[in-house]
Amino acid sequence: MVLRDRVGEIVESDRFQWLIIGVIVINAVSLGCETSPALVREYGDVLTALDHSALAVFACELLARLYAFRLRFFRDPWNCFDFLVVAVALLPAAGPLSVLRSLRILRALRLVAMVPSMRGVVTALVRSIPGLLSLSGLLVLLLYVGAVIANNLFRDTGDARFGDLGSTVLTLFQITTGDGWSDVMRDLMEHQPLAWIFFLCYLLIGTFTMLNLFIAVVCSAMQSAVPATAREVDEIVLEELRALRDEVRELRTVHV
Structure with missing residues (x-):
């Protein structure tokens, strides 16, 4: 129980939030670079490694939140949004699901859930x-x-x-x-x-x-x-x- 509380404190801390925001920004930039054939030819392996690393960080973050908050995690609509975005990214992007590769950029929308001011704007739009x-x-x-x-x-x-x-x-x-x-x-x-x-x-x-x-x-x-x-x-x-x-x-x- 003490460990669960400690994990909850860590994932809710400001430093951890800024770390995830930094990963989201880096991942969004790397996905944008993948649209350039020249950059893919030159740094394709690096961009792929960054993408996989960011996805691993997001998956670990969600697992930590699920461990800390259990079913309370799904009471927050923003947590459900994060879960859906990461779950889509974890699906195999091959064969008929190859279109999912283009949806990886949706991970950049997690920035809305992480920044309170952006979250307030979206909440106001939903209310309207x-x-x-x-x-x-x-x-x-x-x-x-x-x-x-x-x-x-x-x-x-x-x-x-x-x-x-x-x-x-x-x-x-x-x-x-x-x-x-x-x-x-x-x-x-x-x-x-x-x-x-x-x-x-x-x-x-x-x-x-x-x-x-x-x-x-x-x-x-x-x-x-x-x-x-x-x-x-x-x-x-x-x-x-x-x-x-x-x-x-x-x-x-x-x-x-």
């Missing part, structure tokens, strides 16, 4: 998913309504981008991302000079308003995480003050 889903549904509805209107307006121009509903939806999605919308508008204005009215209205509603709402939802979720942390700190301070007040009261009682 319900609001983002509602906005996504609204954006899809806007895209569909705009596609029906655009198809009725510009179908007779002979432009293949508005030939049917599917092509129109794809074109409007491209316009929503801001990719080449002015070219599409000017091509249509050669046949319908007032086509710019539709495009400006759609851009104002679909792009500027909706995308800014997406950003607002994410920012709101990230800001809501800060007060929660502040409240936890305030509660800790209040508990300390109550304890100090009780101690002072006891000392006064003893002196009396």
